Amino acid sequence: MKLIDQSQVKTIAVLGTGLIGAGWTAWYLSRGFTVRASDADPKREAFLRNFVKEAWPLLKPLGMVANADPGRLTFHADPAEAARGSDFVQENVFERLDLKQNVLAAVDAVLPPDRVIASSTSSYPPSDLQAKCKHAERVVVGHPFNPPHLIPLVEVVGGRKTDPAAVDWSMAFYDGIGKKAILLKKEIVGHYVNRVQEAIFREMVHCVAEGIVSVEDADIGVAYGPGLRWAFMGPAFTYHMAGGPGGLAYSFDHFGPDIEKNWADLGNPKLTPELMKTFIEGTKAETGGKSYPELAAWRDQCLVAIQGALEQVAKKKG
Numbered sequence: 001m002k003l004i005d006q007s008q009v010k011t012i013a014v015l016g017t018g019l020i021g022a023g024w025t026a027w028y029l030s031r032g033f034t035v036r037a038s039d040a041d042p043k044r045e046a047f048l049r050n051f052v053k054e055a056w057p058l059l060k061p062l063g064m065v066a067n068a069d070p071g072r073l074t075f076h077a078d079p080a081e082a083a084r085g086s087d088f089v090q091e092n093v094f095e096r097l098d099l100k101q102n103v104l105a106a107v108d109a110v111l112p113p114d115r116v117i118a119s120s121t122s123s124y125p126p127s128d129l130q131a132k133c134k135h136a137e138r139v140v141v142g143h144p145f146n147p148p149h150l151i152p153l154v155e156v157v158g159g160r161k162t163d164p165a166a167v168d169w170s171m172a173f174y175d176g177i178g179k180k181a182i183l184l185k186k187e188i189v190g191h192y193v194n195r196v197q198e199a200i201f202r203e204m205v206h207c208v209a210e211g212i213v214s215v216e217d218a219d220i221g222v223a224y225g226p227g228l229r230w231a232f233m234g235p236a237f238t239y240h241m242a243g244g245p246g247g248l249a250y251s252f253d254h255f256g257p258d259i260e261k262n263w264a265d266l267g268n269p270k271l272t273p274e275l276m277k278t279f280i281e282g283t284k285a286e287t288g289g290k291s292y293p294e295l296a297a298w299r300d301q302c303l304v305a306i307q308g309a310l311e312q313v314a315k316k317k318g
Protein backbone atom coordinates (compact mmCIF):
# COMPACT_ATOMS: atom_id res chain seq x y z
CA MET A 1 0.00 0.00 0.00
CA LYS A 2 1.07 3.58 -0.57
CA LEU A 3 1.33 5.77 2.52
CA ILE A 4 1.88 9.49 2.92
CA ASP A 5 5.52 10.57 3.10
CA GLN A 6 6.28 11.29 6.76
CA SER A 7 7.81 14.67 5.91
CA GLN A 8 4.35 15.66 4.60
CA VAL A 9 2.58 14.95 7.90
CA LYS A 10 1.62 18.38 9.22
CA THR A 11 -1.83 17.94 10.78
CA ILE A 12 -2.94 15.31 13.27
CA ALA A 13 -6.48 14.48 14.36
CA VAL A 14 -6.76 13.58 18.04
CA LEU A 15 -10.13 11.96 18.73
CA GLY A 16 -11.33 11.92 22.33
CA THR A 17 -9.57 14.45 24.52
CA GLY A 18 -9.76 12.97 28.02
CA LEU A 19 -6.57 12.21 29.90
CA ILE A 20 -4.86 10.40 27.01
CA GLY A 21 -6.09 12.52 24.11
CA ALA A 22 -5.07 15.70 25.95
CA GLY A 23 -1.57 14.29 26.52
CA TRP A 24 -1.22 13.32 22.85
CA THR A 25 -2.44 16.78 21.82
CA ALA A 26 0.19 18.51 23.97
CA TRP A 27 2.91 16.21 22.61
CA TYR A 28 1.98 16.68 18.93
CA LEU A 29 1.74 20.46 19.35
CA SER A 30 5.17 20.48 21.01
CA ARG A 31 6.54 18.70 17.94
CA GLY A 32 5.26 21.42 15.65
CA PHE A 33 2.12 19.73 14.31
CA THR A 34 -1.30 21.30 13.91
CA VAL A 35 -3.86 19.36 15.94
CA ARG A 36 -7.51 18.97 15.02
CA ALA A 37 -9.04 17.68 18.26
CA SER A 38 -12.48 16.21 18.77
CA ASP A 39 -14.56 15.24 21.76
CA ALA A 40 -18.24 14.43 22.11
CA ASP A 41 -18.30 16.47 25.34
CA PRO A 42 -18.06 20.22 24.54
CA LYS A 43 -16.69 20.90 28.05
CA ARG A 44 -13.54 19.06 26.99
CA GLU A 45 -12.36 22.00 24.88
CA ALA A 46 -11.66 24.20 27.93
CA PHE A 47 -10.06 21.23 29.72
CA LEU A 48 -7.86 20.54 26.69
CA ARG A 49 -6.67 24.13 26.23
CA ASN A 50 -5.87 24.39 29.93
CA PHE A 51 -4.08 21.02 29.85
CA VAL A 52 -1.87 22.17 26.97
CA LYS A 53 -1.10 25.47 28.75
CA GLU A 54 -0.03 23.67 31.92
CA ALA A 55 1.94 20.98 30.06
CA TRP A 56 3.85 23.44 27.85
CA PRO A 57 6.71 24.34 30.28
CA LEU A 58 7.29 20.62 30.95
CA LEU A 59 7.53 19.87 27.24
CA LYS A 60 10.26 22.45 26.58
CA PRO A 61 13.11 20.32 28.03
CA LEU A 62 11.75 17.23 26.26
CA GLY A 63 12.81 18.31 22.79
CA MET A 64 10.09 20.79 21.84
CA VAL A 65 10.75 22.00 18.29
CA ALA A 66 11.51 25.66 17.60
CA ASN A 67 8.30 26.39 15.66
CA ALA A 68 5.95 24.67 18.13
CA ASP A 69 2.83 26.69 18.81
CA PRO A 70 0.18 25.73 21.41
CA GLY A 71 -2.30 27.86 19.49
CA ARG A 72 -2.16 25.56 16.46
CA LEU A 73 -5.17 23.69 17.85
CA THR A 74 -8.77 23.52 16.68
CA PHE A 75 -11.64 21.72 18.41
CA HIS A 76 -14.46 19.88 16.61
CA ALA A 77 -17.56 18.13 17.94
CA ASP A 78 -17.52 15.57 15.11
CA PRO A 79 -14.54 13.14 14.86
CA ALA A 80 -14.97 12.83 11.08
CA GLU A 81 -14.81 16.61 10.77
CA ALA A 82 -11.57 16.63 12.81
CA ALA A 83 -10.13 13.86 10.64
CA ARG A 84 -10.94 15.63 7.37
CA GLY A 85 -7.70 17.23 6.14
CA SER A 86 -5.54 15.38 8.67
CA ASP A 87 -2.43 13.39 7.82
CA PHE A 88 -2.57 10.97 10.75
CA VAL A 89 -5.23 10.04 13.33
CA GLN A 90 -4.77 9.16 17.01
CA GLU A 91 -8.03 7.83 18.50
CA ASN A 92 -8.60 8.00 22.29
CA VAL A 93 -12.35 7.78 22.93
CA PHE A 94 -13.89 5.78 25.78
CA GLU A 95 -12.69 2.17 26.01
CA ARG A 96 -15.83 0.64 24.44
CA LEU A 97 -15.49 -1.59 21.40
CA ASP A 98 -18.73 -0.60 19.61
CA LEU A 99 -17.98 3.10 20.10
CA LYS A 100 -14.40 2.77 18.87
CA GLN A 101 -15.45 0.70 15.85
CA ASN A 102 -18.02 3.33 14.86
CA VAL A 103 -15.67 6.28 15.35
CA LEU A 104 -12.92 4.55 13.37
CA ALA A 105 -15.35 3.64 10.56
CA ALA A 106 -16.62 7.24 10.36
CA VAL A 107 -13.07 8.55 10.16
CA ASP A 108 -12.01 5.86 7.69
CA ALA A 109 -14.82 6.96 5.37
CA VAL A 110 -13.52 10.55 5.04
CA LEU A 111 -9.75 10.08 5.22
CA PRO A 112 -7.64 9.39 2.09
CA PRO A 113 -6.48 5.72 2.19
CA ASP A 114 -2.79 6.67 2.41
CA ARG A 115 -3.23 8.04 6.00
CA VAL A 116 -2.71 5.82 9.04
CA ILE A 117 -5.31 5.59 11.81
CA ALA A 118 -3.91 4.62 15.24
CA SER A 119 -5.92 3.74 18.33
CA SER A 120 -4.64 4.27 21.89
CA THR A 121 -6.75 1.37 23.15
CA SER A 122 -5.36 -0.41 26.22
CA SER A 123 -7.22 -3.63 25.73
CA TYR A 124 -8.74 -4.23 22.28
CA PRO A 125 -6.77 -6.03 19.58
CA PRO A 126 -6.63 -4.06 16.32
CA SER A 127 -8.43 -6.89 14.45
CA ASP A 128 -11.54 -6.04 16.48
CA LEU A 129 -11.15 -2.28 16.06
CA GLN A 130 -10.76 -2.36 12.27
CA ALA A 131 -13.83 -4.59 11.72
CA LYS A 132 -16.07 -1.85 10.27
CA CYS A 133 -13.41 0.04 8.29
CA LYS A 134 -13.32 -0.12 4.49
CA HIS A 135 -9.59 0.63 4.49
CA ALA A 136 -8.80 -1.62 7.44
CA GLU A 137 -5.26 -2.08 6.12
CA ARG A 138 -4.24 1.34 7.59
CA VAL A 139 -5.58 0.73 11.12
CA VAL A 140 -3.04 0.04 13.90
CA VAL A 141 -2.86 0.25 17.67
CA GLY A 142 -0.44 2.92 18.93
CA HIS A 143 -0.75 2.36 22.67
CA PRO A 144 0.79 5.11 24.85
CA PHE A 145 1.45 5.27 28.58
CA ASN A 146 -0.03 7.78 30.96
CA PRO A 147 0.83 10.66 30.77
CA PRO A 148 1.48 10.30 27.02
CA HIS A 149 3.16 13.71 26.69
CA LEU A 150 5.82 12.75 29.26
CA ILE A 151 6.34 9.00 28.78
CA PRO A 152 8.05 8.11 25.48
CA LEU A 153 6.87 4.51 25.12
CA VAL A 154 4.33 3.53 22.43
CA GLU A 155 3.38 -0.09 21.64
CA VAL A 156 2.58 -0.65 17.98
CA VAL A 157 0.59 -3.63 16.75
CA GLY A 158 -1.35 -4.39 13.59
CA GLY A 159 -4.48 -6.50 13.15
CA ARG A 160 -5.32 -9.34 10.76
CA LYS A 161 -6.25 -6.87 8.01
CA THR A 162 -3.46 -4.36 8.71
CA ASP A 163 -0.85 -4.02 5.95
CA PRO A 164 2.63 -4.52 7.44
CA ALA A 165 3.56 -1.27 5.68
CA ALA A 166 1.19 0.63 8.02
CA VAL A 167 2.87 -0.95 11.04
CA ASP A 168 6.34 -0.04 9.72
CA TRP A 169 5.12 3.47 8.92
CA SER A 170 3.78 3.90 12.48
CA MET A 171 6.97 2.62 14.10
CA ALA A 172 9.04 5.08 12.05
CA PHE A 173 6.57 7.91 12.64
CA TYR A 174 6.51 7.59 16.45
CA ASP A 175 10.29 7.17 16.64
CA GLY A 176 10.76 10.13 14.32
CA ILE A 177 8.80 12.46 16.60
CA GLY A 178 10.69 11.60 19.78
CA LYS A 179 8.66 8.62 21.01
CA LYS A 180 10.13 5.19 21.74
CA ALA A 181 8.12 2.66 19.78
CA ILE A 182 8.18 -1.09 20.35
CA LEU A 183 6.72 -3.60 17.93
CA LEU A 184 4.30 -6.33 18.97
CA LYS A 185 4.68 -8.98 16.30
CA LYS A 186 1.29 -10.50 17.15
CA GLU A 187 -1.90 -9.34 18.84
CA ILE A 188 -2.38 -10.28 22.48
CA VAL A 189 -5.05 -9.22 24.96
CA GLY A 190 -3.86 -6.13 26.88
CA HIS A 191 -0.78 -5.79 24.62
CA TYR A 192 2.63 -6.44 26.22
CA VAL A 193 3.69 -3.83 28.79
CA ASN A 194 0.49 -3.73 30.84
CA ARG A 195 0.70 -7.52 31.15
CA VAL A 196 4.18 -7.12 32.65
CA GLN A 197 2.91 -4.41 35.02
CA GLU A 198 -0.01 -6.61 35.98
CA ALA A 199 2.32 -9.55 36.67
CA ILE A 200 4.32 -7.38 39.09
CA PHE A 201 1.18 -6.01 40.70
CA ARG A 202 -0.21 -9.53 41.11
CA GLU A 203 2.82 -10.59 43.14
CA MET A 204 2.64 -7.38 45.20
CA VAL A 205 -0.99 -8.10 46.02
CA HIS A 206 -0.12 -11.70 46.87
CA CYS A 207 2.69 -10.66 49.25
CA VAL A 208 0.46 -8.08 50.97
CA ALA A 209 -2.37 -10.63 51.26
CA GLU A 210 0.04 -13.12 52.82
CA GLY A 211 1.11 -10.50 55.41
CA ILE A 212 4.70 -10.39 54.12
CA VAL A 213 4.86 -6.63 53.43
CA SER A 214 2.70 -3.56 53.94
CA VAL A 215 1.30 -1.76 50.89
CA GLU A 216 3.73 1.11 51.49
CA ASP A 217 6.77 -1.20 51.68
CA ALA A 218 5.55 -3.14 48.65
CA ASP A 219 5.65 0.09 46.63
CA ILE A 220 8.93 1.29 48.14
CA GLY A 221 10.48 -2.08 47.36
CA VAL A 222 9.87 -1.54 43.65
CA ALA A 223 10.38 2.24 43.37
CA TYR A 224 13.63 2.49 45.36
CA GLY A 225 15.21 -0.70 44.02
CA PRO A 226 14.53 -2.22 40.60
CA GLY A 227 12.47 0.83 39.58
CA LEU A 228 15.64 2.96 39.51
CA ARG A 229 17.31 0.54 37.09
CA TRP A 230 14.17 0.05 35.02
CA ALA A 231 14.26 3.73 34.01
CA PHE A 232 17.11 2.82 31.67
CA MET A 233 17.44 -1.00 31.43
CA GLY A 234 14.83 -3.74 31.39
CA PRO A 235 14.71 -6.89 33.55
CA ALA A 236 16.59 -9.10 31.03
CA PHE A 237 19.37 -6.52 30.77
CA THR A 238 19.39 -6.31 34.58
CA TYR A 239 19.98 -10.08 34.79
CA HIS A 240 22.74 -9.68 32.21
CA MET A 241 24.44 -7.19 34.55
CA ALA A 242 23.78 -9.44 37.56
CA GLY A 243 26.00 -12.06 35.88
CA GLY A 244 29.02 -9.73 35.99
CA PRO A 245 31.46 -10.17 33.12
CA GLY A 246 29.83 -13.56 32.38
CA GLY A 247 26.58 -11.77 31.55
CA LEU A 248 23.18 -13.40 31.22
CA ALA A 249 24.65 -16.84 30.47
CA TYR A 250 26.34 -16.78 33.89
CA SER A 251 23.10 -15.54 35.53
CA PHE A 252 21.09 -18.36 33.97
CA ASP A 253 23.67 -20.92 35.14
CA HIS A 254 23.74 -19.63 38.69
CA PHE A 255 20.27 -18.21 39.30
CA GLY A 256 18.16 -20.01 36.67
CA PRO A 257 17.03 -22.91 38.89
CA ASP A 258 16.10 -20.51 41.73
CA ILE A 259 14.22 -18.24 39.35
CA GLU A 260 12.19 -21.21 38.11
CA LYS A 261 11.57 -22.39 41.68
CA ASN A 262 10.32 -18.90 42.63
CA TRP A 263 8.12 -18.74 39.52
CA ALA A 264 6.38 -21.90 40.64
CA ASP A 265 5.70 -20.24 44.01
CA LEU A 266 4.29 -16.92 42.71
CA GLY A 267 0.82 -16.08 43.94
CA ASN A 268 -2.51 -15.80 42.17
CA PRO A 269 -4.53 -13.62 44.55
CA LYS A 270 -8.15 -12.52 44.32
CA LEU A 271 -8.96 -8.83 44.78
CA THR A 272 -11.29 -9.38 47.72
CA PRO A 273 -13.12 -6.35 49.21
CA GLU A 274 -10.90 -6.62 52.28
CA LEU A 275 -7.70 -6.67 50.25
CA MET A 276 -8.85 -3.75 48.10
CA LYS A 277 -9.58 -1.80 51.31
CA THR A 278 -6.06 -2.54 52.58
CA PHE A 279 -4.58 -1.25 49.31
CA ILE A 280 -6.79 1.84 49.19
CA GLU A 281 -5.87 2.76 52.77
CA GLY A 282 -2.19 1.98 52.15
CA THR A 283 -1.89 4.14 49.05
CA LYS A 284 -3.86 6.92 50.79
CA ALA A 285 -1.20 6.89 53.51
CA GLU A 286 1.50 7.04 50.81
CA THR A 287 0.02 10.22 49.33
CA GLY A 288 0.56 12.08 52.62
CA GLY A 289 -2.82 13.76 52.18
CA LYS A 290 -1.85 15.47 48.90
CA SER A 291 -4.55 16.12 46.31
CA TYR A 292 -4.60 14.50 42.84
CA PRO A 293 -3.41 17.71 41.06
CA GLU A 294 -0.52 18.04 43.54
CA LEU A 295 0.47 14.41 43.03
CA ALA A 296 0.16 14.65 39.24
CA ALA A 297 2.39 17.76 39.22
CA TRP A 298 5.00 15.95 41.33
CA ARG A 299 4.85 12.85 39.09
CA ASP A 300 5.22 14.98 35.96
CA GLN A 301 8.23 16.87 37.37
CA CYS A 302 9.89 13.56 38.31
CA LEU A 303 9.30 12.15 34.81
CA VAL A 304 10.91 15.20 33.20
CA ALA A 305 13.80 15.21 35.68
CA ILE A 306 14.60 11.52 35.12
CA GLN A 307 14.68 11.95 31.35
CA GLY A 308 16.84 15.08 31.70
CA ALA A 309 19.32 13.22 33.92
CA LEU A 310 19.52 10.28 31.50
CA GLU A 311 20.10 12.67 28.62
CA GLN A 312 22.97 14.29 30.53
CA VAL A 313 24.60 10.89 31.06
CA ALA A 314 24.15 10.03 27.37
CA LYS A 315 25.72 13.37 26.35
CA LYS A 316 28.73 12.86 28.64
CA LYS A 317 29.21 9.40 27.16
CA GLY A 318 29.26 11.04 23.73
Ligand SMILES: NC(=O)c1ccc[n+]([C@@H]2O[C@H](COP(=O)([O-])OP(=O)(O)OC[C@H]3O[C@@H](n4cnc5c(N)ncnc54)[C@H](O)[C@@H]3O)[C@@H](O)[C@H]2O)c1
Binds near residue numbers: 016092099120145
Ligand atom coordinates in the same frame (compact mmCIF):
# COMPACT_ATOMS: atom_id res chain seq x y z
N1 LIG B 1 -5.91 6.23 31.17
C1 LIG B 1 -4.82 5.53 30.89
O1 LIG B 1 -3.92 5.33 31.74
C2 LIG B 1 -4.61 4.99 29.50
C3 LIG B 1 -3.30 4.65 29.09
C4 LIG B 1 -3.10 4.22 27.76
C5 LIG B 1 -4.18 4.13 26.88
N2 LIG B 1 -5.45 4.45 27.33
C6 LIG B 1 -6.54 4.36 26.35
O2 LIG B 1 -6.82 5.66 25.85
C7 LIG B 1 -8.22 5.79 25.54
C8 LIG B 1 -8.80 6.98 26.29
O3 LIG B 1 -8.62 6.79 27.68
P1 LIG B 1 -8.75 8.01 28.71
O4 LIG B 1 -8.18 7.51 30.00
O5 LIG B 1 -8.23 9.26 28.11
O6 LIG B 1 -10.33 8.11 28.84
P2 LIG B 1 -11.21 9.38 29.26
O7 LIG B 1 -12.49 8.83 29.76
O8 LIG B 1 -10.42 10.30 30.13
O9 LIG B 1 -11.45 10.13 27.86
C9 LIG B 1 -12.23 9.63 26.82
C10 LIG B 1 -12.80 10.81 26.07
O10 LIG B 1 -13.47 10.34 24.90
C11 LIG B 1 -14.56 11.20 24.68
N3 LIG B 1 -15.52 10.57 23.78
C12 LIG B 1 -16.38 9.58 24.06
N4 LIG B 1 -17.09 9.27 22.96
C13 LIG B 1 -16.65 10.07 21.95
C14 LIG B 1 -16.97 10.21 20.58
N5 LIG B 1 -17.91 9.46 20.02
N6 LIG B 1 -16.30 11.12 19.86
C15 LIG B 1 -15.35 11.88 20.42
N7 LIG B 1 -15.01 11.79 21.73
C16 LIG B 1 -15.65 10.90 22.47
C17 LIG B 1 -15.11 11.45 26.07
O11 LIG B 1 -15.95 12.59 26.12
C18 LIG B 1 -13.82 11.62 26.87
O12 LIG B 1 -13.42 12.98 26.94
C19 LIG B 1 -8.84 4.45 25.90
O13 LIG B 1 -8.92 3.66 24.76
C20 LIG B 1 -7.85 3.84 26.90
O14 LIG B 1 -7.87 2.44 26.91
C21 LIG B 1 -5.67 4.90 28.59
